[in-house]
Amino acid sequence: MNRQVRPQPSADVLPLMGNEAIARGAWEAGVRVAAAYPGTPSTEILESLGRYPAADLYAEWSTNEKVALDVAIGAALSGVRAIACMKHVGLNVAADSLMSQSYIGAHGGLVLVVCDDPGIHSSQNEQDTRLFARFAGVPVLEPSDAQEACDFTRLAFQISEDFDTPVIVRSTTRLSHTRSVVRVGARAERPSKGFVDAPGKTVTIPANARRLHPRVIEREAKLAAWLETSPLTRLETGDRTFGIVTGSTAYLYVKEVVPRASILKLGAAWPLPEEALRAFAASVDRLLVVEELEPALETAIRAMGLAAEGKAFFPRAGELSPELVRAGLAAAGLAEAAPAPRSLGIEPMARPPVLCAGCPHTGAYLALRGIDARVAGDIGCYTLAAVEPLRSIDTTVCMGASIGNAVGMAAAGEKKPIVATIGDSTFLHSGIPPLIDAVYNKANVTVVILDNAITAMTGGQDHPGTGRTLRGESAPKVDYESICRAVGVTWIRRVDPYDIGHMYQTLREAIVHKGVSVVISERPCVLDPVKIKGAPLAVAEERCVACQSCMNLGCPALIWSDALYEGRHRVAIDAAACIGCTLCAQVCPTDCIQPMALA
Amino acid sequence: MRAEPKGEQAAAATRALNVMIVGVGGQGVLMISKALALIGQKQGLQVKQSEVHGMAKRGGAVFSHIRFGVEVWSPTIARGEADALIALEWAEGLRWIDYLRPETGVFIADTRRIVPPFACRSRRHGAPMAYARETPAEALEKVGEGFALDATAIATTLGEPRAANTVLLGVLSTSLDMPAADWLAVLDALTPPKSRAINLEAFRAGRAWAEAARDDPTLRFDAGFVPRARPADAPDMSVALVINAAWCKGCDICVKLCPERCLVLDAEQVAFLKAPHACTGCRVCEWLCPDFAIEVRTAVREAAGA
Numbered sequence: 001m002n003r004q005v006r007p008q009p010s011a012d013v014l015p016l017m018g019n020e021a022i023a024r025g026a027w028e029a030g031v032r033v034a035a036a037y038p039g040t041p042s043t044e045i046l047e048s049l050g051r052y053p054a055a056d057l058y059a060e061w062s063t064n065e066k067v068a069l070d071v072a073i074g075a076a077l078s079g080v081r082a083i084a085c086m087k088h089v090g091l092n093v094a095a096d097s098l099m100s101q102s103y104i105g106a107h108g109g110l111v112l113v114v115c116d117d118p119g120i121h122s123s124q125n126e127q128d129t130r131l132f133a134r135f136a137g138v139p140v141l142e143p144s145d146a147q148e149a150c151d152f153t154r155l156a157f158q159i160s161e162d163f164d165t166p167v168i169v170r171s172t173t174r175l176s177h178t179r180s181v182v183r184v185g186a187r188a189e190r191p192s193k194g195f196v197d198a199p200g201k202t203v204t205i206p207a208n209a210r211r212l213h214p215r216v217i218e219r220e221a222k223l224a225a226w227l228e229t230s231p232l233t234r235l236e237t238g239d240r241t242f243g244i245v246t247g248s249t250a251y252l253y254v255k256e257v258v259p260r261a262s263i264l265k266l267g268a269a270w271p272l273p274e275e276a277l278r279a280f281a282a283s284v285d286r287l288l289v290v291e292e293l294e295p296a297l298e299t300a301i302r303a304m305g306l307a308a309e310g311k312a313f314f315p316r317a318g319e320l321s322p323e324l325v326r327a328g329l330a331a332a333g334l335a336e337a338a339p340a341p342r343s344l345g346i347e348p349m350a351r352p353p354v355l356c357a358g359c360p361h362t363g364a365y366l367a368l369r370g371i372d373a374r375v376a377g378d379i380g381c382y383t384l385a386a387v388e389p390l391r392s393i394d395t396t397v398c399m400g401a402s403i404g405n406a407v408g409m410a411a412a413g414e415k416k417p418i419v420a421t422i423g424d425s426t427f428l429h430s431g432i433p434p435l436i437d438a439v440y441n442k443a444n445v446t447v448v449i450l451d452n453a454i455t456a457m458t459g460g461q462d463h464p465g466t467g468r469t470l471r472g473e474s475a476p477k478v479d480y481e482s483i484c485r486a487v488g489v490t491w492i493r494r495v496d497p498y499d500i501g502h503m504y505q506t507l508r509e510a511i512v513h514k515g516v517s518v519v520i521s522e523r524p525c526v527l528d529p530v531k532i533k534g535a536p537l538a539v540a541e542e543r544c545v546a547c548q549s550c551m552n553l554g555c556p557a558l559i560w561s562d563a564l565y566e567g568r569h570r571v572a573i574d575a576a577a578c579i580g581c582t583l584c585a586q587v588c589p590t591d592c593i594q595p596m597a598l599a
Numbered sequence: 600m601r602a603e604p605k606g607e608q609a610a611a612a613t614r615a616l617n618v619m620i621v622g623v624g625g626q627g628v629l630m631i632s633k634a635l636a637l638i639g640q641k642q643g644l645q646v647k648q649s650e651v652h653g654m655a656k657r658g659g660a661v662f663s664h665i666r667f668g669v670e671v672w673s674p675t676i677a678r679g680e681a682d683a684l685i686a687l688e689w690a691e692g693l694r695w696i697d698y699l700r701p702e703t704g705v706f707i708a709d710t711r712r713i714v715p716p717f718a719c720r721s722r723r724h725g726a727p728m729a730y731a732r733e734t735p736a737e738a739l740e741k742v743g744e745g746f747a748l749d750a751t752a753i754a755t756t757l758g759e760p761r762a763a764n765t766v767l768l769g770v771l772s773t774s775l776d777m778p779a780a781d782w783l784a785v786l787d788a789l790t791p792p793k794s795r796a797i798n799l800e801a802f803r804a805g806r807a808w809a810e811a812a813r814d815d816p817t818l819r820f821d822a823g824f825v826p827r828a829r830p831a832d833a834p835d836m837s838v839a840l841v842i843n844a845a846w847c848k849g850c851d852i853c854v855k856l857c858p859e860r861c862l863v864l865d866a867e868q869v870a871f872l873k874a875p876h877a878c879t880g881c882r883v884c885e886w887l888c889p890d891f892a893i894e895v896r897t898a899v900r901e902a903a904g905a
Contacts, residue, residue, distance in 0.1 A: 353659035567724035
């Protein structure tokens with residue numbers, strides 16, 4: 001441990017975000033192929049890899065996480081180091097490939113980076129990828145800071161080749177989005193090993209798979225043995241009254257709270273070095289496990305017959321913090337409890353995220369709000385239309401679920417008209433198979449494809465519908481109408497969601513159509529790839545009757561004026577925020593919202 | 600050359616210095632976080648800067664934790680342990696104020712208000728805006744040391760309202776023991792050429808304001824801050840909707856356009872007030888009914904003799 005040494009600012013020390021450090025580690029390891037589908041908090045890894053020279057590595061936005069992993073697998077089997085990156089729920093999509101690839105191995109070197117989201121900052125759940133690694137029988141490394149993110153990713157490739165296994169590097173939102181200084185190294189170019197050429201291993205027919213499975217179990221044992229003495233398993237000897245087994249960012253919180261404690265830091269959460277754990281347990285009076293989310297380590301350590309305590313004191317849901325670690329240790333009688341936080345009696349108002357001023361989704365959902373339909377939603381910015389004031393989405397499950405959910409609602413005999421709403425990127429990710437299903441099974445549903453020509457939610461990434469690749473080269477552009485026609489949809493309309501009347505009328509026609517109807521709502525995102533700012537509108541205050549119909553848009557450019565009408569606030573427009581989309585002017589019953597010059 | 604901490608400062612330096620920067624998406628929280636992290640690095644310290652993205656672009660609350668010291672472990676700051684809190688928006692400063700160290704924490708906030716649509720939800724007569732009510736004078740009483748200034752106004756006079764974040768950084772610079780030259784060098788390196796001059800000027804303006812405010816505590820808060828008043832005497836809110844069933848042809852217009860969604864068509868296809876408690880008497884249905892079948896009676900209008 002050399003943490004006491006002050007790093008001198010120099011060329012080989014860079015301040016990097018965890019995600020940038022992962023990309024750096026992969027680049028240093030000589031990675032040749034990288035693929036990902038964007039998803040918070042993992043998105044910046046591939047964006048960062050895409051900034052390294054094209055001569056060093058091929059990098060692509062894939063249509064979904066499974067495709068990304070399949071691309072990486074193909075590259076690894078062809079003899080080069082390859083990486084796929086995704087968020088935790090992306091691994092559910094890619095799981096099919098991972099489970100089989102575990103049998104096949106890695107050949108050229110295969111690393112899968114999965115970023116979990118404890119605390120659910122920007123996800124639909126907080127599943128724990130460490131359990132997935134155990135399920136698939138592959139090792140999972142858990143860096144705790146940006147330096148380790150770089151080092152562990154580099155090491156992951158080495159492990160992958162040495163043990164012929166895919167390796168998962170698990171990050172979390174906190175690590176991915178924390179910036180700290182990283183001592184970086186040079187890139188080690190690695191010549192291709194050539195194609196694996198071993199069909200007995202790479203074709204998972206039952207006869208081969210039956211032979212391969214025991215090898216996965218053997219590999220796990222070998223990895224566990226290697227981890228006994230690997231630098232990934234690190235013993236810090238301190239106070240012997242208790243010892244803590246920990247890893248990932250939980251290690252940092254432990255160090256913050258009890259810097260002199262005895263710690264066994266596990267750089268790999270699976271498999272586990274049993275001898276090291278037994279020796280550590282024997283060296284301390286009490287054994288604790290501090291880990292975020294599931295009791296993955298605790299359960300495995302207890303299965304070894306060791307008396308480990310963990311989730312009795314630390315929460316299983318949500319993100320850990322120094323406060324929670326201190327509270328847990330205090331509950332275990334091992335640390336002083338923190339003084340109760342003082343309350344200053346200030347009730348902060350809520351500031352939930354909202355759709356941007358001029359967001360095209362606003363028009364589409366305002367029209368939908370008038371239809372009184374059962375609306376199956378999907379994953380994207382537009383999920384924000386589920387809350388007040390638009391309040392027009394009934395369900396949001398996961399990527400691509402909307403259309404399938406709608407088919408099920410129709411099959412169950414739901415009486416309201418049934419509408420599925422799905423963004424362009426999500427439609428390409430996993431919306432096409434359920435659309436085919438709906439047509440094939442003659443479901444009576446309406447599908448609204450919200451085409452804003454970007455992957456907006458994650459900060460504006462390109463996809464096959466934008467006509468550009470990750471590196472900004474031009475690419476063929478998907479035509480949604482042609483896709484719909486090709487799968488057998490006969491009723492298709494393209495509408496500008498800035499025309500609320502037209503959108504509403506089109507939706508009314510769509511829901512009475514028997515069979516699958518598709519409405520393609522076309523308008524680019526106001527933020528990406530270019531920020532759109534038109535001339536702002538203004539309210540002619542004397543004509544505003546404070547009905548606040550425009551407030552149903554939830555537009556952040558609309559605020560209350562101090563002027564009242566019949567005791568209610570009139571409305572004002574924040575000219576700096578307004579982009580002039582005119583949605584509010586369209587819903588105003590007194591026509592008091594006009595271009596600034598007229599108002 | 601970097602300044603070596605000496606004497607007491609060396610003792611204080613063994614504990615990490617914790618700075619929180621908070622605001623609303625798009626205000627430049629991450630830019631000044633980066634600047635602070637670089638300055639810490641320039642002092643040869645370990646720096647951890649943690650932020651939550653995802654919702655940053657969508658008008659949600661954004662916050663960033665920066666910790667520097669000889670040894671920094673946790674990337675996040677515990678409640679009650681922030682040495683300084685910079686708020687780029689007034690209510691966001693109040694949201695995080697109890698993260699400050701009770702006796703010594705420094706509170707630096709722009710008094711500018713960005714009102715979220717959520718705050719304007721209730722349409723009822725006399726409904727208050729759901730926005731923080733505390734004034735700068737009240738907020739400053741709750742902290743060890745506080746500065747509440749209209750940084751946006753200062754930045755606007757320099758020609759770029761968005762440089763408010765750098766003004767606040769200038770204020771902070773008077774509370775941290777780091778050479779002014781380092782601050783300027785970092786800003787110089789971080790800002791694009793187009794806005795460099797303005798940012799450096801904004802930094803100096805913030806520093807000058809803070810130095811003046813240190814000498815004269817009456818300057819420490821923006822006296823021009825006007826709290827949002829709620830309408831003085833909330834009028835009688837009772838509302839009655841009179842629907843003439845004989846004239847209603849069930850066209851559905853009022854049902855679709857009621858902002859509170861409190862109307863439905865009944866079995867006879869006649870408009871019916873299903874949720875009278877939700878009706879605010881806004882009159883949209885009355886105005887839009889093509890058949891004059893709806894009349895909204897409010898106590899307010901009757902009192903006015905309308």
